[in-house]
Amino acid sequence: MNAVNPTYKSILVIDDHKMVANGIKLIAGRLFETFYMAHDGASGMSQALRNFPDLIIVDFHLPDMPGDLLVRQLKEKLSSAKILAYSFSYSPDIIIKMLKAGIDGYVIKREDDEEFVNAIHLLMQGRDYFCKEARTHIVNRFSTATDDFAIKHIIGNVKFSGKELELIRLLCKQVTTKEISHYLNLSERTIEQYRSNIMRKVNAKTLAGIIKFAIQNGVIMVDEL
Incomplete structure (x- = not known):
């Protein structure tokens, strides 16, 4: 797969760290015809409503709102978009909050590039993907709650x-x-x-x-x- 023959249509990355957003573009940008980025929740929502991306990557920690609130808003307005949470946080509470909000996958930023790209492919194929640590927290919650x-x-x-x-x-x-x-x-x-x-x-x-x-x-x- 290369930039000449992208696999998917469009992606939006919402992350307040510009280096992270640019890093995602380097890793996964070649898979998409169009790449959008925003650095806070409000501009991310604006970009989403303007461009209707197929995949939205969201961090939990944003300067103007928590990621789970943004995900709820995105799911309400763009129900067909796939949403991947991509965060440094491996807190069980945050992972569960994002899951409740409606994410289709969760990858911790310390995971390797191959796992991140694999998660993108699975979500774009209509499947879910939760990295091992996120999955463990989800299972632990469901088995006791x-x-x-x-x-x-x-x-x-x-x-x-x-x-x-x-x-x-x-x-x-x-x-x-x-x-x-x-x-x-x-x-x-x-x-x-x-x-x-x-x-x-x-x-x-x-x-x-x-x-x-x-x-x-x-x-x-x-x-x-």
Whole structure:
């Protein structure tokens, strides 16, 4: 992939550190036809409403508002945009706040460039991506919490086939569609159909919803993730 043949249409980076935004442009800019950046929440929202980017990368710490508030506003106005949280923070509270706000993925800035680019590809393919540390905090929260956030997607007495249960376990471990296809001896198209059916059955809109269902119902154990 190169700048001559970008893979995706447009990206907006909202980060108050200009060096970080420029670094993202160097790492991932070649994947997009158009690259936008903003350095606070207000200008980020303005850019988003003006340009309707396909992917928005948001830091939690912004000079004029917290990242989770901005994500809620972005999701309300641009529901089809994918949002990746990219932050130095690995605080469980911040990760959960961003998850509640509606992010599609979370990557900590200390992760390597390869993982960051992989997260972008997965989000642009309609999937979720949470780095290992973020995923651990999410799992720990869901496995112990009793509030509505932890149980709102739980549906009792749902029937699954053996393949569906195995697929849920693999999805929770963030195994790729290609790898699942090989493991279950099914086409990638069939895997995606299974995934859609599972999300409908458990009333989940993201991978986080599937993880919540799986843990709360004993389909997978925390120490398996």
